[in-house]
Amino acid sequence: MAEEEIMKKLKDSVINLDKDAAKEAAEEALKVGIDPLDAMKRGLYAGLKEVCDHYEETVFITDMLLASDAFYSGAEVLKAKIDKAKMQKKGIGVLGVIEGDVHDLGKNMLKYLLEAEGFEIHDLGFNVRVGKFIEEAHRLDADLILVSVMLSSKFPTIEKIVDLARENELKAKIMVGGGPVTEEIAKKYGADGWALTAPQAVKEALKLVEKSKY
Amino acid sequence: MTPMERILGLISRKKLDRIPVFPFVSAAAAKVRGLDYGEYAKKPDVFLRCQIEAQQLIGYDAITAMPDLCVEAQGFGAKIIYPSDNAAYPDPYNPVLKSADDYRHIGELFSWDKAERMNNQLQVIRTVRKELPGLMIGGFTIGPIGLISRLRNINELVRDFVHHPDKIHEACEIVTEIQIEYIEKQLEAGARTIMVPVVLAEREIMSKQMWEELDAPYQKRIADFVSSKGGIYAVHTCGRGPYFDLLIKWLHPLLIQNAHLPDGIATEEEMVEKYSKKLLLLGYLSVSQLAWMNPTEIMEECKRQIGVFGKARSGYFLGASCEYPPYASLYNAMAVVKAARVYGANFKAGVGANCEEE
Numbered sequence: 001m002a003e004e005e006i007m008k009k010l011k012d013s014v015i016n017l018d019k020d021a022a023k024e025a026a027e028e029a030l031k032v033g034i035d036p037l038d039a040m041k042r043g044l045y046a047g048l049k050e051v052c053d054h055y056e057e058t059v060f061i062t063d064m065l066l067a068s069d070a071f072y073s074g075a076e077v078l079k080a081k082i083d084k085a086k087m088q089k090k091g092i093g094v095l096g097v098i099e100g101d102v103h104d105l106g107k108n109m110l111k112y113l114l115e116a117e118g119f120e121i122h123d124l125g126f127n128v129r130v131g132k133f134i135e136e137a138h139r140l141d142a143d144l145i146l147v148s149v150m151l152s153s154k155f156p157t158i159e160k161i162v163d164l165a166r167e168n169e170l171k172a173k174i175m176v177g178g179g180p181v182t183e184e185i186a187k188k189y190g191a192d193g194w195a196l197t198a199p200q201a202v203k204e205a206l207k208l209v210e211k212s213k214y
Numbered sequence: 215m216t217p218m219e220r221i222l223g224l225i226s227r228k229k230l231d232r233i234p235v236f237p238f239v240s241a242a243a244a245k246v247r248g249l250d251y252g253e254y255a256k257k258p259d260v261f262l263r264c265q266i267e268a269q270q271l272i273g274y275d276a277i278t279a280m281p282d283l284c285v286e287a288q289g290f291g292a293k294i295i296y297p298s299d300n301a302a303y304p305d306p307y308n309p310v311l312k313s314a315d316d317y318r319h320i321g322e323l324f325s326w327d328k329a330e331r332m333n334n335q336l337q338v339i340r341t342v343r344k345e346l347p348g349l350m351i352g353g354f355t356i357g358p359i360g361l362i363s364r365l366r367n368i369n370e371l372v373r374d375f376v377h378h379p380d381k382i383h384e385a386c387e388i389v390t391e392i393q394i395e396y397i398e399k400q401l402e403a404g405a406r407t408i409m410v411p412v413v414l415a416e417r418e419i420m421s422k423q424m425w426e427e428l429d430a431p432y433q434k435r436i437a438d439f440v441s442s443k444g445g446i447y448a449v450h451t452c453g454r455g456p457y458f459d460l461l462i463k464w465l466h467p468l469l470i471q472n473a474h475l476p477d478g479i480a481t482e483e484e485m486v487e488k489y490s491k492k493l494l495l496l497g498y499l500s501v502s503q504l505a506w507m508n509p510t511e512i513m514e515e516c517k518r519q520i521g522v523f524g525k526a527r528s529g530y531f532l533g534a535s536c537e538y539p540p541y542a543s544l545y546n547a548m549a550v551v552k553a554a555r556v557y558g559a560n561f562k563a564g565v566g567a568n569c570e571e572e
Contacts, residue, residue, distance in 0.1 A: 017376070058421075060417075060418070060419060060420045060421055060424075061372065061418060061419050061420065062372055062375050062376060062419070062420050062421075062424065065369065065372050065373065066373065066376055069373070100297055100299065100300045101300075102303055102306040103368070104306075104368070104369070105368050105369055105372065108369055126306065127306075151300060151301070152501040152502075152505070152536075152539050153241075153299070153300050153301070153539060153540050153541055154300070155505070155541075156541065179452075179453065180452075180501060180536075182502060184502060185502060188506070197418070
């Protein structure tokens with residue numbers, strides 16, 4: 001099968017939310033000698049990006065999760081063969097759901113999308129205490145602290161993370177998101193960035209990492 | 215007028231002394247006794263007294279019998295965690311439904327004998343009805359998939375929507391019957407309204423087609439049952455782009471409380487124009503406004519909202535678009551009631567405030 005045809009299969013498998021097809025196409029790509037990093041970028045990731053671009057029009061949370069599953073199913077096959085030296089890391093992020101909150105669907109979605117984009121993401125899970133975000137960001141010299149909040153009662157905790165990060169002079173930019181969080185809330189508590197949806201959060205993360213270089 | 219007269223008067227389009235108010239004070243009521251939420255949510259007598267005292271202190275028109283969103287989950291064997299500073303939630307490390315194969319056994323998990331929190335809610339309704347007959351108390355059910363989401367890891371549940379819809383249907387069949395029984399008990403206990411969060415019918419969650427296939431048939435059974443018993447069926451939505459068109463088509467709610475504009479609607483005015491002929495609106499004070507504005511600002515915002523929504527043809531309740539933020543000052547709830555008195559006096563559905571008709 002021609003390279004472009006396999007690339008299309010990889011891309012379509014994600015668009016069609018089909019994790020079995022993604023795995024099969026990834027295996028095929030390796031078999032015919034396609035560079036696995038290329039297969040990941042031009043195949044699987046191109047599909048995921050297309051799904052993201054239509055989020056909220058014709059694509060919903062259910063689709064996003066299944067597209068991510070398909071992406072990962074193919075990526076697992078390709079990853080083992082990727083030359084790590086060739087991989088360009090976009091940045092390091094520490095990600096978690098705020099203390100007292102256990103809603104992790106949005107957080108997981110963001111993790112999948114950021115990893116697919118090329119970020120190294122350290123997932124701290126849910127109900128993450130304020131100090132843990134800071135300790136991990138410090139230990140990893142992270143570029144981003146990504147905080148997911150689904151409970152409005154937890155908004156004031158955003159400020160605690162921001163304050164502690166500043167106190168510890170961390171370089172990491174702080175981004176918040178989650179159902180009830182608005183841009184106004186993010187600003188009020190001093191976060192550097194905010195996004196309404198996971199696909200928008202990826203764009204915002206790229207911007208923040210770019211900004212932090214200067 | 216009593217709160218009950220005011221609400222029923224709004225529905226039947228009578229002229230009222232003022233617009234009815236529902237700031238949805240639930241966990242925040244613990245503040246009136248300086249309690250933490252855990253204590254408040256665990257003890258029905260404490261919950262009841264806080265609810266009554268908060269209503270009497272602030273003066274709004276309806277209270278809720280719902281301390282949090284996992285009342286029913288406890289009856290199905292979920293271990294409930296009661297944080298001191300937040301709403302209760304089921305233990306996320308140990309979901310009751312561990313695999314999609316567990317859905318079919320969901321009915322075996324439930325018994326009225328161990329459903330302590332549901333029984334407590336019934337007791338709260340009975341007591342309010344007896345002690346304060348002029349006050350509207352709302353009953354509640356979280357709905358079939360809402361309940362299942364408290365028993366199964368949410369990430370897995372979303373995958374099940376696509377990979378195992380048949381198994382979800384099997385569970386919904388069973389759960390819906392139990393919830394209808396629960397609603398019947400609440401109505402018998404004295405609840406006049408049953409509010410159901412229908413949070414999957416939203417643009418950011420799932421497609422219209424998926425909602426109609428997966429959730430709508432069961433929500434409809436609940437809605438039809440409430441209406442058949444003469445109850446007021448109300449829908450709560452809190453995500454972005456709720457599908458008002460489908461909610462009306464399937465469920466015919468008397469009222470919808472929403473936190474965001476409906477799907478396909480660009481402005482508040484458009485929402486009033488398109489939907490207020492078909493249902494009563496409730497809101498539209500956001501959590502952020504209630505948490506951060508000062509009482510003067512809240513009054514100004516209420517004045518603006520009464521101006522926009524007050525002419526809603528079927529009627530409008532001034533209130534919160536979601537639960538009153540537990541960490542917010544209760545002064546703002548007082549400001550909402552004051553705004554209703556000042557800017558919403560002589561109110562009539564379809565006319566608005568300062569109505570001169572008799």
